[in-house]
Amino acid sequence: MDDSSRGLISTLGRAVLNFINYFGQLGILLGEGFESLVKTKPRLHLMMEQIVRIGFGSQVVVIVTGAFTGAVFTAQSYFKFRDFGIESTVGSIVSVSLFRELGPVLTGLMVAGRVGAAMAAEIGTMKVSEQIDALRAMGVHPVDYLAMPRFFAMTISMPLLIAEAVAFGLGASWFVAVLGFGIPSAWFWMHTIDHTNLEDLSYAMIKGLVFGMLIVVISCHQGLSTTNGAVGVGQSTTRAVVFSSLALLVTNFFLTLLLNYIFPMGTIT
Amino acid sequence: MPAPPSAEPAASPFIQIRGLHKSFDSQKVLQGIDLDISRGETLVLVGPSGEGKSVLLKHIIGLLQPDAGSIQFDGTSLCGLSERQLAPLRRRIGYLFQNAALFDSLTVAQNVAFPLIEAGIKNPAEIKSRVQEALEVVELDAHTEKMPINLSGGMRKRVGIARAIVGRPEIILYDEPTAGLDPIVTDVIDHLIKRLQKRYHVTSVVITHDIASVFKIADRIVMLKNGIVYFNGSPDQLRHSPDTFIQDFIAGRSGMTS
Ligand SMILES: Nc1ncnc2c1ncn2[C@@H]1O[C@H](COP(=O)(O)OP(=O)(O)OP(=O)(O)O)[C@@H](O)[C@H]1O
Numbered sequence: 001m002d003d004s005s006r007g008l009i010s011t012l013g014r015a016v017l018n019f020i021n022y023f024g025q026l027g028i029l030l031g032e033g034f035e036s037l038v039k040t041k042p043r044l045h046l047m048m049e050q051i052v053r054i055g056f057g058s059q060v061v062v063i064v065t066g067a068f069t070g071a072v073f074t075a076q077s078y079f080k081f082r083d084f085g086i087e088s089t090v091g092s093i094v095s096v097s098l099f100r101e102l103g104p105v106l107t108g109l110m111v112a113g114r115v116g117a118a119m120a121a122e123i124g125t126m127k128v129s130e131q132i133d134a135l136r137a138m139g140v141h142p143v144d145y146l147a148m149p150r151f152f153a154m155t156i157s158m159p160l161l162i163a164e165a166v167a168f169g170l171g172a173s174w175f176v177a178v179l180g181f182g183i184p185s186a187w188f189w190m191h192t193i194d195h196t197n198l199e200d201l202s203y204a205m206i207k208g209l210v211f212g213m214l215i216v217v218i219s220c221h222q223g224l225s226t227t228n229g230a231v232g233v234g235q236s237t238t239r240a241v242v243f244s245s246l247a248l249l250v251t252n253f254f255l256t257l258l259l260n261y262i263f264p265m266g267t268i269t
Numbered sequence: 270m271p272a273p274p275s276a277e278p279a280a281s282p283f284i285q286i287r288g289l290h291k292s293f294d295s296q297k298v299l300q301g302i303d304l305d306i307s308r309g310e311t312l313v314l315v316g317p318s319g320e321g322k323s324v325l326l327k328h329i330i331g332l333l334q335p336d337a338g339s340i341q342f343d344g345t346s347l348c349g350l351s352e353r354q355l356a357p358l359r360r361r362i363g364y365l366f367q368n369a370a371l372f373d374s375l376t377v378a379q380n381v382a383f384p385l386i387e388a389g390i391k392n393p394a395e396i397k398s399r400v401q402e403a404l405e406v407v408e409l410d411a412h413t414e415k416m417p418i419n420l421s422g423g424m425r426k427r428v429g430i431a432r433a434i435v436g437r438p439e440i441i442l443y444d445e446p447t448a449g450l451d452p453i454v455t456d457v458i459d460h461l462i463k464r465l466q467k468r469y470h471v472t473s474v475v476i477t478h479d480i481a482s483v484f485k486i487a488d489r490i491v492m493l494k495n496g497i498v499y500f501n502g503s504p505d506q507l508r509h510s511p512d513t514f515i516q517d518f519i520a521g522r523s524g525m526t527s
């Protein structure tokens with residue numbers, strides 16, 4: 001074996017080890033979170049503070065994302081559906097897509113960018129300025145004080161934010177379809193409601209919960225493992241957003257397969 | 270023959286450190302520290318900058334885990350304890366960080382109230398009066414609503430001291446309590462350390478580079494050098510030590526001429 005292939009193998013090996021190690025660390029954090037859940041009382045006022053920052057603070061971003069996604073998707077679908085003469089059914093495809101994919105995924109990505117970054121930066125700054133050590137020195141577990149309130153807040157906020165994104169998406173869709181393209185409002189709603197069912201809502205909510213947890217766990221982990229001062233905080237913040245966005249997209253695919261197994265599409269019309 | 274039962278457990282040191290080793294990557298910082306700290310004494314830790322004084326202090330409260338050796342806190346070994354197991358021990362300790370490490374999202378008063386709230390004190394009036402009292406002691410009672418970012422370095426340090434003492438801990442670990450303070454406030458803090466010792470029998474471990482403070486407050490002085498305890502004795506023994514490094518250290522002589 002020559003030197004370069006040996007170098008390649010050792011680089012690859014190290015990458016695989018780092019990858020496994022990373023999952024190990026996320027697992028440890030999850031374990032500590034679970035311990036905190038069982039052994040300690042939730043810190044309600046910190047949780048409320050985080051709900052305000054995560055849930056309330058993300059409103060504008062989520063509404064704009066939902067509305068314009070619904071609007072553009074309606075327009076594109078309308079242009080195509082018109083060729084087949086089924087343009088009045090445009091609401092059904094928009095609704096199902098918003099509930100199942102666009103609502104949860106786009107909301108998740110926006111929240112990862114907005115909230116994941118803030119979490120990693122805030123916790124990371126506390127880490128490098130010894131504030132995390134100060135918590136520990138006073139007998140307070142950083143996971144109890146920092147991670148859990150964010151976890152609860154995210155778990156509560158994400159489904160609501162997704163519901164909001166979908167609602168504004170459908171509203172925008174109606175606006176474009178009915179006011180813009182002249183589809184009768186009654187038809188629009190009839191098709192939309194006919195083709196949207198509880199399973200679609202379940203997709204949105206379950207995905208929302210899972211994505212929320214991914215974002216919190218990855219971002220808090222990045223924050224808590226920050227080293228290296230201001231440069232390190234920058235790195236952690238970037239990684240929190242990149243890792244949670246990628247994890248969200250990959251998880252979304254497998255979660256879709258799993259959910260489709262639980263709620264098969266097409267059996268109910 | 271079985272060993273006789275230990276004479277009186279009360280006489281065992283409050284904190285017992287044996288063979289403490291700590292390295293960061295390849296840098297050996299602590300290389301076999303043996304140290305006993307008794308209840309109610311004021312021990313001053315001196316030594317050249319970067320020799321591991323802060324690192325040693327962090328081991329006493331379990332913020333760092335040793336590579337080798339043992340630390341006993343009131344008879345309990347700290348090694349291998351989880352964060353949750355350490356918590357009740359840590360609540361008996363007050364810790365002043367070298368950089369104060371105030372929570373920058375909380376006001377001065379909220380920072381000082383933090384250990385009280387964590388100790389489960391619910392009565393807002395009691396919290397308020399104890400916070401006020403602790404801030405008066407460090408002469409900062411006029412700045413309770415400021416954010417830490419808006420304080421001077423010396424003020425931050427004093428808020429850190431208030432936060433370390435407010436919970437009435439049994440032992441207080443001070444990492445350079447008077448660095449960056451003016452001479453008058455330095456004297457105030459020195460007296461505070463002694464007063465807590467006299468009134469409440471508080472044990473103190475104080476890291477300082479201020480030689481005048483050392484002789485004002487120390488019952489015993491420990492010097493760290495090259496990762497080991499280089500000197501351990503009374504202020505008088507330190508003053509009259511024949512060791513040239515110690516004499517140069519006390520007098521602040523580097524041997525340079527300009
Ligand atoms: N977390 C860490 N990672 C790597 N090295 C560290 C870490 N903490 C301390 N060190 C190193 O350990 C050595 C001792 O540091 P320490 O802070 O204990 O010094 P000190 O005696 O308190 O000095 P000073 O009087 O300047 O505060 C230093 O060389 C420092 O670089």
Ligand SMILES: [Mg+2]
Binds near residue numbers: 322323324444
């Ligand atoms: Mg130091």
